[in-house]
Amino acid sequence: MRLIGQIGEWLDARLQVGQTIREAAEHPVPRDTASWFYVFGSAALVVFILQIFTGILLALIYVPSAGEAWNSLQVLNHGIHLGWFVRALHGWGSNFMVAIVLLHMVQVFLFGAYKYPRELTWIVGVFLLLMTLGMAFTGQVLRFDQDAYWGLGLGASIASRVPGVGPAIVNVMLGGPIIAGATLSRFFAMHVFVIPGLLIAFVAVHLLMVMKLGINDWPMPGRVVRKATYVQEYHALTKKDGIPFVPGAVWKDLFFSALVLLAVAACAAYFGPFGPSGRPDPTIIQTSPHPDYFFMWLYAVLSLLPPSMETPALLVGPVIVILALLLLPFVFGEGEKSWRRRPIAVLSMMLIAVALGSFTHLAGYTPWSPEMDAWSADSIPPQFLHKRSALERQGALVFQAKQCHNCHALDKLGGQRGPALDDVAARRTQDQLIRQVIQGGGNMPAYGKNLSPAETTALVAFLETLRPEGQPPARDESRAQP
Amino acid sequence: MTLPDGLSRRELLMKMGILLNGIVAAVLAVPIIRYILSPVARERKQGFESWLPLGELSQFPAGQTRFATYRNPIVNSWDGKTGDIPCWVRNVDGQTFQVFAINCAHLGCPVRWFPQSGLFMCPCHGGAYYQDGSRASGPPERGLFEYHYKVEAGRLFIKAGEMPTPGQKMKASLVTLETRRCV
Numbered sequence: 250m251r252l253i254g255q256i257g258e259w260l261d262a263r264l265q266v267g268q269t270i271r272e273a274a275e276h277p278v279p280r281d282t283a284s285w286f287y288v289f290g291s292a293a294l295v296v297f298i299l300q301i302f303t304g305i306l307l308a309l310i311y312v313p314s315a316g317e318a319w320n321s322l323q324v325l326n327h328g329i330h331l332g333w334f335v336r337a338l339h340g341w342g343s344n345f346m347v348a349i350v351l352l353h354m355v356q357v358f359l360f361g362a363y364k365y366p367r368e369l370t371w372i373v374g375v376f377l378l379l380m381t382l383g384m385a386f387t388g389q390v391l392r393f394d395q396d397a398y399w400g401l402g403l404g405a406s407i408a409s410r411v412p413g414v415g416p417a418i419v420n421v422m423l424g425g426p427i428i429a430g431a432t433l434s435r436f437f438a439m440h441v442f443v444i445p446g447l448l449i450a451f452v453a454v455h456l457l458m459v460m461k462l463g464i465n466d467w468p469m470p471g472r473v474v475r476k477a478t479y480v481q482e483y484h485a486l487t488k489k490d491g492i493p494f495v496p497g498a499v500w501k502d503l504f505f506s507a508l509v510l511l512a513v514a515a516c517a518a519y520f521g522p523f524g525p526s527g528r529p530d531p532t533i534i535q536t537s538p539h540p541d542y543f544f545m546w547l548y549a550v551l552s553l554l555p556p557s558m559e560t561p562a563l564l565v566g567p568v569i570v571i572l573a574l575l576l577l578p579f580v581f582g583e584g585e586k587s588w589r590r591r592p593i594a595v596l597s598m599m600l601i602a603v604a605l606g607s608f609t610h611l612a613g614y615t616p617w618s619p620e621m622d623a624w625s626a627d628s629i630p631p632q633f634l635h636k637r638s639a640l641e642r643q644g645a646l647v648f649q650a651k652q653c654h655n656c657h658a659l660d661k662l663g664g665q666r667g668p669a670l671d672d673v674a675a676r677r678t679q680d681q682l683i684r685q686v687i688q689g690g691g692n693m694p695a696y697g698k699n700l701s702p703a704e705t706t707a708l709v710a711f712l713e714t715l716r717p718e719g720q721p722p723a724r725d726e727s728r729a730q731p
Numbered sequence: 732m733t734l735p736d737g738l739s740r741r742e743l744l745m746k747m748g749i750l751l752n753g754i755v756a757a758v759l760a761v762p763i764i765r766y767i768l769s770p771v772a773r774e775r776k777q778g779f780e781s782w783l784p785l786g787e788l789s790q791f792p793a794g795q796t797r798f799a800t801y802r803n804p805i806v807n808s809w810d811g812k813t814g815d816i817p818c819w820v821r822n823v824d825g826q827t828f829q830v831f832a833i834n835c836a837h838l839g840c841p842v843r844w845f846p847q848s849g850l851f852m853c854p855c856h857g858g859a860y861y862q863d864g865s866r867a868s869g870p871p872e873r874g875l876f877e878y879h880y881k882v883e884a885g886r887l888f889i890k891a892g893e894m895p896t897p898g899q900k901m902k903a904s905l906v907t908l909e910t911r912r913c914v
Contacts, residue, residue, distance in 0.1 A: 316811025
C-alpha cells in the first residue's frame with residue numbers, strides 16, 4: 250500500500266494533475282441531483298467505452314473488403330472461440346447506446362437542463378446524438394450483408410434527390426458508380442476513425458462543460474431561470490445544500506452503469522449477434538431488406554409518405570428537426586424548468602414518442618408491402634369455397650393465380666396492401682368490381698391487359714360471393730327498381 | 732527592436748509564420764480535396780457506362796421477361812460479388828426489347844418480376860410496376876429505370892455501369908420516360 254502511495258506521489262510530482270482531478274471529483278452538486286434520474290449520461294459514456302473496446306476486438310479479425318467482409322463475419326461467428334459473443338456485445342452495445350442516449354436526451358429536455366447557462370452543452374449533445382446515429386448506420390453497413398447492401402442503395406437514392414449535386418454526392422458516398430469495395434472501405438473509415446474521433450472530442454467538451462457549469466439543479470416548480478440571477482442562485486444552492494460529487498452522487502452512476510453493462514452482456518449471451526443475413530450479392534434478389542431497429546420508424550415513414558411529399562420531406566425534414574433541436578435552448582433559454590409547469594413540452598415529448606413507437610410497430614409487419622408468396626403459400630379459407638358454383642371456384646383459382654391474394658386478405662390470410670375482401674360484395678356492385686379489376690385505381694394496378702374476359706368473369710363471380718351471411722349485396726342506387 | 736508602427740520583429744515573424752502555414756495548408760488542401768472527390772473528378776467525365784453483353788438473344792424468348800446479370804465494367808479485384816449486377820430483360824415482340832434496372836425507382840430495392848400477375852413488385856415499400864416498366868402503384872414517382880440496348884451478332888447489349896438513382900432523372904444514359912415507347 251505504501252509503495253502504491255509512493256508511486257502515486259512520484260507520478261503526480263511530474264504530471265501535476267492530482268489536484269485538478271480531486272477538485273473535479275469533489276466539486277459540489279445540489280443534494281437532490283444525486284438521483285436515479287441523473288444516471289443516463291454516465292451510462293451512455295460507459296457503453297461508448299464498451300463499444301470502443303469491443304470494436305477494437307472485432308477489428309482484429311474483420312476484413313473491410315467487399316469480397317471478404319461477409320466471410321470474416323462468418324469466421325467471427327463460427328470459427329473464432331467466443332467471436333460470436335464479442336460481435337453480440339458490440340451489436341447489443343450499439344442498441345443500448347442509442348436507447349440510453351435518447352433516454353438521456355428526454356430526461357434533459359423534461360428537466361429543462363438545456364436552459365441558460367447550459368445551451369452549448371445541449372448543442373454539443375445534439376451533435377453527439379447525430380454521431381451516435383451515424384455510428385449505428387455505418388456499423389450496419391460494416392455488417393456487409395444483404396440488408397447493408399440494399400440499405401446503401403436506399404441511402405444513395407435519398408442522397409441523389411438533392412437538387413443539382415445529388416448524383417455527384419452519390420458517387421462520392423459510394424466511392425464510385427456502384428455499391429462495391431470502395432463503398433465499404435469509406436464506411437469503414439467513417440465508422441472506425443472519423444466518427445469515433447469526433448465522438449471522443451465532443452464527449453470531452455460535453456463533460457468539461459458539465460463540470461464547469463455544474464450539474465443541472467433539480468427542477469422546482471416556481472424556481473424560474475433568469476440569466477441575470479441564475480449562476481448566483483445555483484452557487485448559493487450548492488453552497489447551502491451541496492454534497493461532493495464523489496462519493497455523494499457517483500455511487501448511483503456506478504450501480505446503473507454496472508446494471509446496463511450486465512444487461513448488454515445478458516442480451517448478447519441470450520440472443521447472440523445480429524446477422525449477418527445473406528451474402529451481399531446483388532444478383533440474389535429473393536430478399537426483403539429492412540433496417541436495424543432504430544431506423545425502422547424511418548422505413549415506415551418512407552412507405553407512408555405520399556409520393557409528391559417524399560423528396561421535400563426527406564431533404565427538408567432532417568434540416569428542420571436538427572435546426573429545431575439546435576435553436577431550442579436559445580428560444581426557451583429562460584423560464585420554468587419543471588415539467589409540472591411545461592405542459593407543451595410534456596405533450597410534444599409524448600407525441601414524438603407515440604409517433605416513433607407507432608411507426609416502429611408498423612415497420613414490424615409492413616402492411617404497405619405485398620406479401621410476395623401469399624398467392625402460393627396462403628390458401629383460400631374453405632368457408633369461401635363451400636357450396637360455390639364451378640364458375641365461382643374458377644374465380645377463386647384466378648384470385649390465387651393472378652396473385653390478388655398478395656395484396657388482399659381473406660379471413661386475415663394474405664397481404665394487407667389493399668383492403669381485405671371478406672365483405673367486398675357488400676360494398677361493391679358487380680359493375681364496380683369489374684371496373685376496379687380491369688382499370689385499377691386507388692393505388693391498385695389495372696389488370697385489364699393481364700386477364701382474359703373469361704378470367705375476369707370468373708374472378709368477379711367469386712368476389713360477388715364474398716359477403717358476411719345475412720348482409721345484402723351492394724346495390725346500385727341509380728338502377729334501383731322503384 | 733520595435734518598428735515605428737509598434738509591430739515588434741518577433742510579432743511580425745510570428746504572423747509571417749502563421750501566414751506561411753496557411754499557405755502550405757491551402758496548397759495541401761488542393762490534392763487532398765481532389766483525392767476525396769476522385770469519383771466525380773474530371774478524369775471521369777466520359778462517364779462510367781459502356782456497352783455490355785447480356786447474352787444470346789435465344790435466352791430471351793419473345794413475349795417474356797427474364798432475369799439477366801452482367802459484370803460491372805468498373806470493378807476492383809476485391810469487389811467480390813458486388814460487381815455482378817442484375818437486371819430484367821423483356822422481349823416485347825421478338826424485335827424490340829426493354830431492359831429494366833433491378834433498382835426500384837423509389838429507394839433502390841430489388842424489384843421482382845411476377846409473370847402470373849404481370850407486375851414487378853418491390854419488397855421494401857410496396858412499389859409495383861406494369862410489365863412495360865410504367866408505375867402501377869405504391870410510393871415510386873416514376874416507372875422503372877430502363878437501359879439503352881442494342882442487338883449485335885445475335886447478342887443483346889446494354890449501356891450500363893452506374894447504379895441508377897431517382898436523382899438521375901435528367902441523365903441521358905438511361906431511357907427517359909418521355910422517349911419510352913408505349914408497349
